[in-house]
Amino acid sequence: MAQYINAQKINFSKAEESRFRKLFNQWAASIEGYESKNLGDVLKIIEVYDSPIYRGLIRSQYDNRELENTYKRANKECPPRTITSESQINRWKLLSYPTEFTVLKKSYYVPGTEYITNCPECAGSGSVRCNRCGGNGRTSRKIVKTVPCKDCGGRGYNEKIVTKRETEYYYDYVRKIRTFREVEKPYTERDYCVYCHGSGQREDISYKEESCSDCNAKGYVTCGKCNGEKKMINYWRITHNQYVKRHTDYVFPSMIAQEDALKMRELLNGTITWQVVENIRINNEDFNHAELSSRPIVGSMLAKFPNTVEHTRHTAICFHNIEVSECEAKTVIYQVDKSQFVCMLIGSEWRLFTVDSPISQRVNDLKEQVNDLCKRHKYGKAWELLQKVNKYPQAGSAEAEMMEQLEERMAMATRFGVNLAMMICATLVAPFIYTLFTQLDAFAPWSHFLMDKLDITPGAMTLFSFVIIALVAMKYKKVELNESSYKIVSPLKRVFKGFVIGIKESLFYLTVVIAAAIVGVLPIVCLVIKWALTIVFMIVAIVSMLFKGIFG
Amino acid sequence: MSFKKLLCCIIGIVLLLGALYLSYHAYQNKQEQIKAGHAIGFKQTLSSAYSAYSFSSMKLAVEKARPYAEKLYQKEKTEGKTKKEFKGFTALGYYIDALDEYEDQIGEQYKLAIYLPVLLVVLIIVALIISIRFGLSAMRPLSFENKATVFNK
Numbered sequence: 001m002a003q004y005i006n007a008q009k010i011n012f013s014k015a016e017e018s019r020f021r022k023l024f025n026q027w028a029a030s031i032e033g034y035e036s037k038n039l040g041d042v043l044k045i046i047e048v049y050d051s052p053i054y055r056g057l058i059r060s061q062y063d064n065r066e067l068e069n070t071y072k073r074a075n076k077e078c079p080p081r082t083i084t085s086e087s088q089i090n091r092w093k094l095l096s097y098p099t100e101f102t103v104l105k106k107s108y109y110v111p112g113t114e115y116i117t118n119c120p121e122c123a124g125s126g127s128v129r130c131n132r133c134g135g136n137g138r139t140s141r142k143i144v145k146t147v148p149c150k151d152c153g154g155r156g157y158n159e160k161i162v163t164k165r166e167t168e169y170y171y172d173y174v175r176k177i178r179t180f181r182e183v184e185k186p187y188t189e190r191d192y193c194v195y196c197h198g199s200g201q202r203e204d205i206s207y208k209e210e211s212c213s214d215c216n217a218k219g220y221v222t223c224g225k226c227n228g229e230k231k232m233i234n235y236w237r238i239t240h241n242q243y244v245k246r247h248t249d250y251v252f253p254s255m256i257a258q259e260d261a262l263k264m265r266e267l268l269n270g271t272i273t274w275q276v277v278e279n280i281r282i283n284n285e286d287f288n289h290a291e292l293s294s295r296p297i298v299g300s301m302l303a304k305f306p307n308t309v310e311h312t313r314h315t316a317i318c319f320h321n322i323e324v325s326e327c328e329a330k331t332v333i334y335q336v337d338k339s340q341f342v343c344m345l346i347g348s349e350w351r352l353f354t355v356d357s358p359i360s361q362r363v364n365d366l367k368e369q370v371n372d373l374c375k376r377h378k379y380g381k382a383w384e385l386l387q388k389v390n391k392y393p394q395a396g397s398a399e400a401e402m403m404e405q406l407e408e409r410m411a412m413a414t415r416f417g418v419n420l421a422m423m424i425c426a427t428l429v430a431p432f433i434y435t436l437f438t439q440l441d442a443f444a445p446w447s448h449f450l451m452d453k454l455d456i457t458p459g460a461m462t463l464f465s466f467v468i469i470a471l472v473a474m475k476y477k478k479v480e481l482n483e484s485s486y487k488i489v490s491p492l493k494r495v496f497k498g499f500v501i502g503i504k505e506s507l508f509y510l511t512v513v514i515a516a517a518i519v520g521v522l523p524i525v526c527l528v529i530k531w532a533l534t535i536v537f538m539i540v541a542i543v544s545m546l547f548k549g550i551f552g
Numbered sequence: 553m554s555f556k557k558l559l560c561c562i563i564g565i566v567l568l569l570g571a572l573y574l575s576y577h578a579y580q581n582k583q584e585q586i587k588a589g590h591a592i593g594f595k596q597t598l599s600s601a602y603s604a605y606s607f608s609s610m611k612l613a614v615e616k617a618r619p620y621a622e623k624l625y626q627k628e629k630t631e632g633k634t635k636k637e638f639k640g641f642t643a644l645g646y647y648i649d650a651l652d653e654y655e656d657q658i659g660e661q662y663k664l665a666i667y668l669p670v671l672l673v674v675l676i677i678v679a680l681i682i683s684i685r686f687g688l689s690a691m692r693p694l695s696f697e698n699k700a701t702v703f704n705k
Contacts, residue, residue: 176588177581371695379690398696405694412686423679427672431601434664435594444574459667466671512564515571 004277004296007051007253007331017045019350020332024343027352033391034359039336046340049331051253053264053346054324055274056301057246061101061318064241065091067110071225071232074116078233082112086236089113095240097318102242113236119226126228127220133212137219145204149196156200157190167445180445249301253331255342260355264344272347274325282320298324363394370402379409380489410494411486417498418481418505425506426466433510434462437517447520454527464526465513469506604665605672613665617658620650 012020024040036042067086083089089110118124129135148154163184172179192198211217222228250268252261280298293299301322330345342355354360366389373382383406389395390403437458443451450456485497516522586593603609621638625646628634636642651663 374694423675435598435601515567518571
């Protein structure tokens with residue numbers, strides 16, 4: 001049995017200590033934002049342990065054998081049939097088991113099972129029904145001809161005469177102003193032909209019956225399975241599949257916590273040199289835990305695996321192999337500013353793994369400060385501090401998520417500024433818009449027509465304009481903001497930035513609203529909102545009536 | 553630039569040009585009317601519209617609309633349609649009805665002097681609701697330990 005070491009206390013030689021301090025200095029210098037670059041020189045080594053890491057690799061050899069009844073062409077003489085049913089075949093005696101790890105997949109015929117019989121496809125007739133004609137001997141061929149469309153006479157459209165109302169501008173000499181009137185004019189309109197889709201041509205489809213070319217109008221063809229020989233050889237085939245399954249596990253020194261061990265696994269999957277210390281072979285399915293469970297390292301590895309190794313039907317487990325490998329490692333307990341930390345030196349090349357360190361402690365302190373600032377609702381300062389934390393390699397997804405949430409909250413101040421500006425702008429511009437709509441009378445003729453028809457006053461349009469602007473202001477979100485508008489530490493500056501954006505946005509939307517009113521889009525929007533409000537009021541009225549009916 | 557953005561830009565430019573052309577056309581008409589003495593100046597109309605925010609003009613407008621509102625109230629009272637007194641929300645309802653019914657007699661400026669402060673109050677209420685919503689969201693605890701503080705977008 002091999003010698004297993006579970007953390008044996010040792011002392012560093014002067015050369016080893018110097019190497020360790022140099023390595024630590026390099027590591028501290030590589031971390032951006034960390035001030036103490038000579039950490040390796042200032043730390044005090046408390047204890048050093050020789051604590052190798054062990055890897056257990058359990059490999060299991062599987063052997064799967066499947067039987068299948070099949071046919072082949074009768075192009076040779078058959079040996080005498082000795083096996084007549086599947087129960088007479090012992091799949092486990094037909095082929096030998098592997099003694100070494102083997103991966104292969106092959107098929108063999110079972111001797112003594114071959115005999116000549118009628119083809120299962122044509123039942124010994126040598127011919128089968130033709131697939132193309134379905135046994136009729138005749139097929140129909142599609143003939144497509146292009147002819148002019150009957151509905152439009154090949155033009156692609158139909159003509160009709162309609163009258164249209166048009167606005168005609170003229171100078172009114174009585175009122176001395178330019179004005180307009182509505183006149184009716186006849187027009188020839190072209191209607192797109194729906195039958196030929198405007199092409200003027202249509203497809204004329206006909207079918208011509210002819211003899212089937214596959215079977216020469218006989219209705220049957222030569223059987224493809226036996227090639228017209230009528231007889232085939234029936235036999236049993238065995239598919240032999242050999243494969244290997246692997247399970248890997250690691251045993252770490254007792255001073256390494258479970259969550260740190262998970263991080264170390266990722267490191268160990270890389271280019272680490274392993275030295276095999278023990279190779280144990282277990283034959284067949286006797287995965288006997290009792291015998292090996294008392295063994296150091298091996299026992300703890302086996303305890304994590306099930307008592308029986310799962311396998312499917314017609315599958316045998318030939319043997320298992322437990323290979324235990326060792327990786328040289330040293331655990332160092334050191335002290336910085338009265339606090340103790342642990343690190344590991346893995347492999348002969350001493351790859352440094354810091355279980356905990358002054359840097360991780362610094363990160364934790366910074367995170368505490370972030371929490372404290374968040375409690376006091378100082379999100380800008382917390383965000384600034386979190387940026388420092390995110391520079392350390394210890395920062396992970398939790399820090400990124402926190403950053404996202406802090407930015408969301410910071411953006412709220414900017415959004416508040418945007419909304420405030422929009423409200424103030426709306427209040428200040430309201431009389432101007434109202435005057436523009438009522439006094440200047442700058443609407444297009446069709447706007448006038450729509451407003452008269454839909455019974456919408458300029459006052460109502462002003463109100464609706466501000467409803468639209470208020471809706472836009474409320475929908476303004478972080479994603480629509482520029483990053484430089486909310487990634488600012490001071491909340492007042494964030495509100496101010498938002499205020500500036502709000503003024504710009506208000507002026508833009510006001511211009512859009514005025515333009516929409518003038519060209520006649522706003523009356524239609526007003527109508528839609530009016531209908532929507534009417535429907536909502538009707539629903540509310542119906543629901544209240546129902547409630548009255550039920551409870552009143 | 554994507555096709556959607558390009559289309560939006562083209563529609564926007566066409567809208568703006570159309571609006572500018574029609575505004576210019578309307579401005580010319582207005583100038584002609586002012587010269588002929590059929591209308592008052594745009595600056596004068598604008599300043600009177602802004603003065604609608606003042607408390608005194610609102611008071612004047614209310615005084616102007618009061619007889620018409622009371623007339624409507626008396627009419628309904630004699631017909632037996634209402635038994636309420638002329639005060640509070642009942643009076644406000646009659647004022648709104650009077651502004652619609654006697655629009656020409658009350659005048660556009662007085663109508664504006666009542667409507668604009670109402671609009672201002674509505675906007676202040678909306679601003680307050682948004683501020684309260686933001687304030688409540690910002691008050692929710694946020695820390696590394698508390699995973700349940702994810703901000704609801």
